[in-house]
Amino acid sequence: MSEEKQTVLECRDVGVRYGDVVALSGVSISFARGRIHAVVGQNGAGKTTFARAISGLVSPDTGEIRIDGRILPTGNVNQARQAGVELVHQSFALPPSFTVAEAMQFGAADGRIYSRRGLESRWQTYLDNLNVNVKAGQRIRDLPVETLQSVEIARALVSDARLLILDEPTAVLSPEGAQKLFERIRHLKDVGVTVIVILHKIREVLAIADTVAVLRGGMLVEGPVECSGINAEKLAELIIGPAARPLEDDQKAALTGSLDTAHAHLAQSVDQAAVEPVLKLTAVSTRPDSDGPPLEDIDLVIRPGEILGLAGVEGNGQRTLVRAISALAETSEGKITIEGLDVTRASLQTRRAAGLRVIPFERNVEGLSLTSALWENWSARELLQRPLLSMVRPTELRQRCGTALDAWEVHYSNVTQHAGSLSGGNAQKVILSREMDEQARLIIAAQPTRGLDIGATAFVWDSLNRARARGCAILLISSDLDEIMDICDRVVVMLSGRVVGTFTPPYDLADIGAAMTGVSK
């Protein structure tokens, strides 16, 4: 159907492989000019690789890419930029120490000597014209993510881009931020820019895109088709594919971001208000450090059998809170108790003995030692709780590790293989099997589903639910509001190191979103 309209980008049989892994194969697709196109798919479906191949960051092994009918030399960013293709990255590609003006200039075409004032005033005018509300002299590292994204988009438009590709732009945004982004995208469409948005939430696809194309396992399975002719259910099926088992509610919720499936199971824990809390933070504050804003006067209570959701735009003290609870950041004021035990000054060892378990933010950095064997990673919890000179029997540990990993449905070949050889979902399962043992009383789950596909996400949710049923207290930190609203019994919102709101079901997306961005009701 795109034949009548002018084609801006045409891919023929594009394939990319990284070593043995096929990331994209035989993708042939064309996009019409002046419209908003969505590309969707699960994690690992090849969305990001597709975007990078078009923008020249990745060189395809097969196929050709045409822009306006002309063949684009592949694997060359400069050529792609000259042809008007710009890519806005998922994790922004702006050096943190640069000022906004410098970040604009370093991608620009003009290489003359500049003065700082001249540079700033020139780019300030440019940013003002694009309605980006930022001072050109501000440092990139000081900017909140929403602004950062606007700056990145502005940078992409410096060279007169005609095809703008946005890679998962909503992943880091609050609902309001996403709304503003969508307005910006529509505005770009109005001025004649063709936009390709890579998304993974169907709700967002239907909200913004004119057409949608679906990638699965590195192949194009559908599209681009007009969004008006497709519904969420159909799209969900295309994304997941002819799955062996039918979609469970959790999976469907993870994908479509629908809220109606939630909270049927939530009522049970409400009457437990009188039970002694597992975790209690009383007026906890920390000193400023490099890792986001310090905590200010945090009061928090989690009771047994409760999942408390911690929402907030990233970088508003969530990491510091996790570090304060797990003894990695010093509590300067206030009191922390776990199961009634005052652990404010206690070491992480003592806290873990009291039942604290942590599923950390960065699974490949904090959660696992990628160059160590699976059984070594798995047994770390237990070994650290033993006396310093106790004997270790590797053979027995390896056996028990194997049993545990099997029970957690980890796909691995051998317990001696390195943790780095596992996929994201399997790596997370190893952490779950370590941290969600029978003695766990308080589980801190920091972004436990980030980067996981739907199957693994549902698995993590299921594990959390089972831990709750056992009477664990769970703190779930997530930047995915749908996830939080779906499985949490209560939600608190953090902003600049403070708790600015507490919500109970039924949740209102707009209310939570407003609290996240500081727009008080």
Next chain:
Amino acid sequence: MDDVIIAILRSATPLVYVTLAGVIAQRSGIWHLGLEGLMIAGACATILGTVLTGSILSALLIAMVICIVASILFWFVVEKLKANQIIAGLGLTGLGLGGTTLAVESIFGSQAAVTAPTGLPRLGAMFGAYGTLSILVLLMPLFVLAVWVLLCRTRFGLRLSAAGEHPFAARSVGVNPGRMRLIALMIGGVLCALGGAELASGSLQFFSQNMTAGRGFMAFAAVIFGAGHPIGATFAALFFAIVGAIGIRAQLVFGERVPHDLLLALPYLATVFGIWLSARLRGGVKAVTGFGELRDS
């Protein structure tokens, strides 16, 4: 007073050139521990070149070529062979220190100091007491200014910094971070050659084994002390030179009452102090967390 300033300028100038090389490398993402090796290679090549060709100009050219070639080798090992840059840098230093000794011995048959017939051009009588300084001393501020403009006032500088700080960002605007590092190291090679030349040929015109005596590492310290900024690092290098000059003065004043070795150690103590101070100013351990890491994803 003049002689104190002359002494300071004499010891500061080689240090500043090498420090600038370190700053450029650091911006491009390389913690350059091979500065010492490049500096002594430059010093040796200048003296041997003067002896063999009789012309200081061709000697300087030889020194630059040798330092550039050594820098390219360093780049190849770090960038293409993916060696740890700290180890590779120390290896380059070892190569410089050992290679120069070997060169002297194989040409002259002994390890004695080599004296050159001519040195770098001097400023001349119109500068009065300062006339004995070489022109590289006069050119030093110009080089500092040029490096500052290059790094802080051009798009090239931004791209160089991006290559070091966020290679992926650099690649996403079509800049090849590896190539930026090559350029940075080659410019650094020229600067190290000049620094070595000034050290060997700026006043005394001789080369002896290990004559850099840790100045390359001091320059590296100045890079950190100056937070990787060309002007800041230059002042850090000047600070080290001033402390060194004070040490020599103090020997004359105190004579035998203070141990001679302690006074000679002053510049090195100042280096340690400087590193500590810069770490304090920038918030403790944070200054070294990114040490030697290149982020590219």
